[in-house]
Amino acid sequence: MSTTADTRSPALTFPGVDAAAPEVRLLLRLLGVMIFITAAVSVHLWTRMQVRETALALDHARGQLVEAQTHHDRLRVERTMLRSPGRLGAIAVSLDLAAPSAVRDVGGSP
Numbered sequence: 837m838s839t840t841a842d843t844r845s846p847a848l849t850f851p852g853v854d855a856a857a858p859e860v861r862l863l864l865r866l867l868g869v870m871i872f873i874t875a876a877v878s879v880h881l882w883t884r885m886q887v888r889e890t891a892l893a894l895d896h897a898r899g900q901l902v903e904a905q906t907h908h909d910r911l912r913v914e915r916t917m918l919r920s921p922g923r924l925g926a927i928a929v930s931l932d933l934a935a936p937s938a939v940r941d942v943g944g945s946p
Contacts, residue, residue, distance in 0.1 A: 917924040928934035 913927065916927060925934065929936050
């Protein structure tokens, strides 16, 4: 007479499911796997959406930064022009906006 002992851990048994219904245990395990896969896919998709939203926000901030830098440069050139026309000529030459021969030195630059 051979007897087979139940070697399953009590943590792996489901209440109300006896040893006579192995297909129920299999279905419950498949359901658990399906829930896990669904959760993993949901987290993956949510993460991708967050990355896209962050990238859009960064692009918008980068555009605002470029606008602010352009405005700052324009104000700096205007301030320089009001202080010294000779210095404005030097800036124009350094930015290749004017030829060096077209700029006159009007009394020494600081």
